[in-house]
Amino acid sequence: MVVLANPPVVDQIPLLRSPGPRDSFAAVPVVDLSRPGAARAIVDACERFGFFKVVGHGVSPDTMDRAESEAVRFFAQAQADKDRAGPAYPPFGYGSKRIGLNGDMGWLEYLLLAVDDSASLSDSCAAPSNAAFRAALNEYVAAVRKVAVRVLEAMAEGLGIAAADTLSAMVTEQGSDQVFRVNHYPPCPALQGLLGCSATGFGEHTDPQLISVLRSNGTSGLQIAIPGGGAGAARWVSVPSDRDAFFVNVGDSLQVLTNGRFRSVKHRVVTNSLKSRVSFIYFGGPPLAQRIAPLPELLGEGEESLYKEFTWGEYKKAAYKTRLGDNRLAQFEK
Numbered sequence: 001m002v003v004l005a006n007p008p009v010v011d012q013i014p015l016l017r018s019p020g021p022r023d024s025f026a027a028v029p030v031v032d033l034s035r036p037g038a039a040r041a042i043v044d045a046c047e048r049f050g051f052f053k054v055v056g057h058g059v060s061p062d063t064m065d066r067a068e069s070e071a072v073r074f075f076a077q078a079q080a081d082k083d084r085a086g087p088a089y090p091p092f093g094y095g096s097k098r099i100g101l102n103g104d105m106g107w108l109e110y111l112l113l114a115v116d117d118s119a120s121l122s123d124s125c126a127a128p129s130n131a132a133f134r135a136a137l138n139e140y141v142a143a144v145r146k147v148a149v150r151v152l153e154a155m156a157e158g159l160g161i162a163a164a165d166t167l168s169a170m171v172t173e174q175g176s177d178q179v180f181r182v183n184h185y186p187p188c189p190a191l192q193g194l195l196g197c198s199a200t201g202f203g204e205h206t207d208p209q210l211i212s213v214l215r216s217n218g219t220s221g222l223q224i225a226i227p228g229g230g231a232g233a234a235r236w237v238s239v240p241s242d243r244d245a246f247f248v249n250v251g252d253s254l255q256v257l258t259n260g261r262f263r264s265v266k267h268r269v270v271t272n273s274l275k276s277r278v279s280f281i282y283f284g285g286p287p288l289a290q291r292i293a294p295l296p297e298l299l300g301e302g303e304e305s306l307y308k309e310f311t312w313g314e315y316k317k318a319a320y321k322t323r324l325g326d327n328r329l330a331q332f333e334k
């Protein structure tokens, strides 16, 4: 029997099967935000996959490129300099390989940053301290939050909710819990010898918030779980990258607000063996006191909530005690 030992650099990082051309999710739903019909298309994608790609968003390529090149510059610094941006208090600040506080590991480094009510990086996070990087991220975060708001408004319209801002207000009102993440996945060449294996960049999970809006530098690696793996199982498919587009994930809280009509999508990142991936993710969450329960307009006659009552603060506290791959919503199901 041949026993393959993991190379030491990836000792504690789980391996995944390297994606191949047959894993490509060519049918990823694409929504053009500038066209009529976007609301219906978004609802359809959220019901089927909890995931879609957004084009026609109007965000300037300069805004995206500036943020990306500043991020590349930040991560190219010496390790000791990056470590100085480490969390003043967890989870915010610079991190490397460790995800969360419960033992999850991935082949990445990242900045996890709090966003304030005016869609700027919160002053409570000193990192990143470089003024040009901070300015570029502030410009990007303001732009991506506008995209999130338009998407949430379109969802409300598509769901037939009378007040257009029912969902979007949750991420714009005072005290809303918005987080921004910059992930850098260096290539993992040590694995080239292990045929067919890649390091886990970011292990499988669902996002706890309402929605996450992601943009990457065009290096592939993001996978989502879609129904249809046979016998009710899910199948992992690779999302073709597109540096000009945004990708939207439905999070756990939106699944609950829609009483399970929208799916909180399971996703993960597989490290590329040749190219670095840089991704930006805006996580739109509500204020801590926001009650997360199915919207009354969405409940049919006699339909009951599938979930126990909770606030976002309660859910977040419970979520941060779980491992990445845990089914966080299970403890709130009736």
Ligand SMILES: C=C1C[C@]23C[C@@]1(O)CC[C@H]2[C@@]12CC[C@H](O)[C@@](C)(C(=O)O1)[C@H]2[C@@H]3C(=O)O
Binding pocket: 091, 099, 100, 101, 102, 104, 112, 179, 181, 205, 206, 207, 208, 209, 283, 319, 320, 321, 322, 323, 324
């Ligand atoms: C393992 C963990 C990392 C995470 C907190 C958690 O305990 C479970 C949820 C994880 C997640 C996934 C989406 C976002 O990247 C994130 C910032 C979030 O809100 O929930 C991360 C958390 C993290 O990295 O701290």
Ligand SMILES: O=C(O)CCC(=O)C(=O)O
Binding pocket: 181, 183, 202, 207, 214, 216, 222, 267, 268, 269, 279, 281
């Ligand atoms: O970096 C990516 O592309 C996705 C990361 C992710 O899912 C997350 O940070 O929650």
Ligand SMILES: [Fe+2]
Binding pocket: 205, 206, 207, 212, 267
């Ligand atoms: Fe995620």
